[in-house]
Amino acid sequence: MPAESTRLRLWRLSAPIIGINTLNVLMLAVDSALCGRLPESKVALAALGYSVQVVFLLMVAMLGLLVGTVALVARAYGGKDTSRVNHIIQQATTLTALVGVTVGVVGAIAARGILTVLGASDVVASVGADYLRPLMIGTPFFYLTLLYTGIMRGVGNTKIPFVCAIVANVVNAVLNYALVLGNLGAPSLGVTGSAISTVAAQLLNVVILIVVLRRGTVAGLRPTLRPAKLDRGLAVELSRIGWPAAIDMLVLNVGFLAAIGMLGHIDDATVAAHGLGMRVQSLAFVPGLSIAQATGALVGQALGAGDVPRAREVVRASLFLCVTIMTVLALIIVIAAHPLVQIFGEQGEGIEAHAIDWMRLLGLAMLPAAIHIAMVGLLQGSGATMTSLRINFITMLLQVPVAYILGFTLGLGAIGVWLSFPISFVGKAALAYGAYRGNKWAVTGIRMPAKK
Numbered sequence: 180m181p182a183e184s185t186r187l188r189l190w191r192l193s194a195p196i197i198g199i200n201t202l203n204v205l206m207l208a209v210d211s212a213l214c215g216r217l218p219e220s221k222v223a224l225a226a227l228g229y230s231v232q233v234v235f236l237l238m239v240a241m242l243g244l245l246v247g248t249v250a251l252v253a254r255a256y257g258g259k260d261t262s263r264v265n266h267i268i269q270q271a272t273t274l275t276a277l278v279g280v281t282v283g284v285v286g287a288i289a290a291r292g293i294l295t296v297l298g299a300s301d302v303v304a305s306v307g308a309d310y311l312r313p314l315m316i317g318t319p320f321f322y323l324t325l326l327y328t329g330i331m332r333g334v335g336n337t338k339i340p341f342v343c344a345i346v347a348n349v350v351n352a353v354l355n356y357a358l359v360l361g362n363l364g365a366p367s368l369g370v371t372g373s374a375i376s377t378v379a380a381q382l383l384n385v386v387i388l389i390v391v392l393r394r395g396t397v398a399g400l401r402p403t404l405r406p407a408k409l410d411r412g413l414a415v416e417l418s419r420i421g422w423p424a425a426i427d428m429l430v431l432n433v434g435f436l437a438a439i440g441m442l443g444h445i446d447d448a449t450v451a452a453h454g455l456g457m458r459v460q461s462l463a464f465v466p467g468l469s470i471a472q473a474t475g476a477l478v479g480q481a482l483g484a485g486d487v488p489r490a491r492e493v494v495r496a497s498l499f500l501c502v503t504i505m506t507v508l509a510l511i512i513v514i515a516a517h518p519l520v521q522i523f524g525e526q527g528e529g530i531e532a533h534a535i536d537w538m539r540l541l542g543l544a545m546l547p548a549a550i551h552i553a554m555v556g557l558l559q560g561s562g563a564t565m566t567s568l569r570i571n572f573i574t575m576l577l578q579v580p581v582a583y584i585l586g587f588t589l590g591l592g593a594i595g596v597w598l599s600f601p602i603s604f605v606g607k608a609a610l611a612y613g614a615y616r617g618n619k620w621a622v623t624g625i626r627m628p629a630k631k
Contacts, residue, residue, distance in 0.1 A: 185489075186496040189473055193500070195341035196332065196469035202344040204461045206351050206380065207231065210373045211455065212522060213359040219306075221530065223370055225447045226307035228454025229299045232439055233311060236432045237286050240278050241322045243425025244271065245329050247417035250562045252333035253479025261399035268330055268392070268402035270410050271417070275326045279319030286315030297436060298443030310370040317378030320385050327388040332476050336397050343387045351380035423564035427571050434575045434603070441586055441596045449593040452533030459519045459534075460541050463508040467501040467552040474556030482561055487621045494557045494615060501549040509545035512538060537597050544601035547608035554611035563620040570610040578603035 214223040248271040255263040286293075291308035299307055314321075328340040357365035358372025368375065395401040442449040474497040481490040512519065516535040551570075558567040578599045585595030614620070 185492045186499065189470065189477060189493060189496045190500065192332075192335060192337055192476065193466075193470045193473040195337035196472050197466050198341045199328065199337070199344045200465040200469050200472075201462065202348045204465060206348055206377060208459075208522075209348075209352050209355050210377065213355050214370055214373055216360065217369055221448065221451055222303055222306050224451040224454060224530070225299070225303045226294075226310055226370060228450045228457075229294050229297055229303065229439065230307045230311045230314070231454065231457075232297065232432070232436055233286070233290075233293050234314060236429070236436065237282050237315075237318075239425045239429045239432070240282065241275065241325065242428040243421030243423075244274055244278060244417060245325055245421075246424035246559050246564060247419075247421030248326065249329040249333040249475065250420050250479050250560060251413075251416060252330055253476045253560065254483035256334045257480030257483030264334065264400060265402040266410070267413065268400070269404060269407045270413050271326055271330070272323070272402075272404050273406050273409070274414075274417070275322050276319055276406070279322040282322075283315045283318035286318065287312045290315060298440045300447060303447060306370055310374045313371060313374035313378055317381055320378065320381040323385045324381055324388065327385065327392060329472075330392075331388075331397070332472055333479065334397055334400065335476065335480070337473070339391055339396065340388065343384050343391075346387065347380040347384040350383055351376050354379055420562045420564055423568040424559065427564065427568040430568065430571045430575050434578050437579045438582055438596050438599070441582060442593055445586070445593055445596075448530050449533050452530045452537055452593075453597075455520060455530065455534040456537035456541070459516075459522075460512065460538050463505060463512050463542075463545065464548065464552070466504045466508065467549050470497055470500050470504075471552045471556030471559075473497075474553065475560030478557055478560030479562075482622065490557075490561070490621065494553065497553040497556055498550065501553040502546065505545045505549040505552075509542045513542040533593055536594060540594070540597045541600055544604040547601070547604040550608040551604060551611045554608075554615050557615060558611070558620060561620040561622065563614070563622075566614045566620065567611075570607055570614070573610065574603045574606045577606055 211224060211227055214220070214227060217223045248267060251267050252264055255261075255267065290311040291304050294304040294307045294311070295301075328343075331337060331340050353363075354376030355373055357363040358368045358376055359370075361367025366372075389404060392400065392402060393404065439450060439453065442453055474493055477493045478490045481487070481493060516538045517531075519538070520531050520534045555567060558564060581602055582596045582599035585591050585598050586593065587595070589595060591598070
């Protein structure tokens with residue numbers, strides 16, 4: 180397949196994913212923007228900063244299941260085995276529902292305790308629990324949305340999930356406007372209203388996706404979504420691909436949570452600034468991460484069809500697109516950091532200045548991050564999740580001590596903690612590119628080989 184053709188195909192699959200992921204970031208941004216207009220905005224934003232990290236931490240099991248499902252679906256679809264695709268979807272639905280309910284119950288019960296352990300003050304932990312508990316109750320809806328969106332991506336249809344995400348974001352924005360500040364005749368519920376709005380939007384999203392799947396919108400796909408007896412063989416395959424991705428997510432969150440904990444010991448204002456900066460900066464990472472997700476789907480399909488050269492062509496196209504787009508966005512965000520932060524309202528007590536510093540420092544990491552992100556698509560799509568785990572574990576062991584040394588030993592404070600991120604991305608890019616140059620990931624066939 181010519182390079183231009185591969186880039187075009189990758190872009191066509193990636194563009195709706197970019198839209199979906201941008202809308203997901205905007206959903207959180209809407210929460211922050213409206214909660215930032217509450218009377219105690221500093222407390223509310225710090226609470227959201229801690230709570231979002233908890234949500235990401237508790238997503239560990241779901242991420243592993245999602246990565247395994249998408250990899251196997253893409254391989255089976257690339258090998259034209261639609262009956263296996265439908266079977267995988269039914270099994271993954273049952274497992275996702277179980278994981279979602281379990282995480283939701285545990286998270287709702289332990290919400291305040293988890294926030295306190297992370298270093299939140301009593302008042303921030305109390306407000307954070309008010310935001311976190313409704314989100315945890317809605318976890319099954321969130322996880323099923325992730326699953327069905329990933330499955331649609333694995334079979335090469337990203338337009339339908341994009342339309343669903345648009346609908347969900349409109350609902351979220353309207354309900355946030357009503358419930359956070361008490362507009363449109365609704366009660367003012369503060370951060371709790373924001374969480375309720377998000378859960379309602381996620382519920383609507385998953386209902387639409389279920390209807391789409393059941394109607395056979397994608398040729399050959401009409402899975403039975405009711406609970407099914409566990410297929411142990413498939414569960415082993417999903418586990419073997421998924422558990423390294425799950426631990427990978429845990430390792431990444433250890434790094435992020437360590438940074439949040441260090442910032443919490445410096446000042447709650449730096450935690451609030453970290454959350455604001457991440458919401459804006461995340462928009463710059465969305466295109467790269469979206470291209471990586473599309474890369475994973477196309478690599479999986481190519482390997483399922485036994486075509487390693489096509490898989491390599493997809494990766495080269497992914498590198499080109501990720502580096503080009505993310506570098507341009509990094510320049511824009513670094514230059515426009517001040518007006519972007521002001522979107523979230525007037526920030527007091529140093530929050531705005533800290534957020535701008537954080538955004539500009541993370542901008543330095545964009546180029547190596549682009550290389551690493553493209554390689555993540557390859558590793559997840561090929562099922563080589565253990566390699567990705569090793570890379571992130573090694574760099575996390577570098578990042579956390581560096582953050583402490585720069586932030587506390589050398590007295591740089593929040594700047595020092597944030598500097599550890601671009602440093603770690605340089606290491607990730609080097610190790611990931613080295614993995615691509617090898618051939619251990621290039622395993623073909625519909626079924627993943629049994630672990631020896």
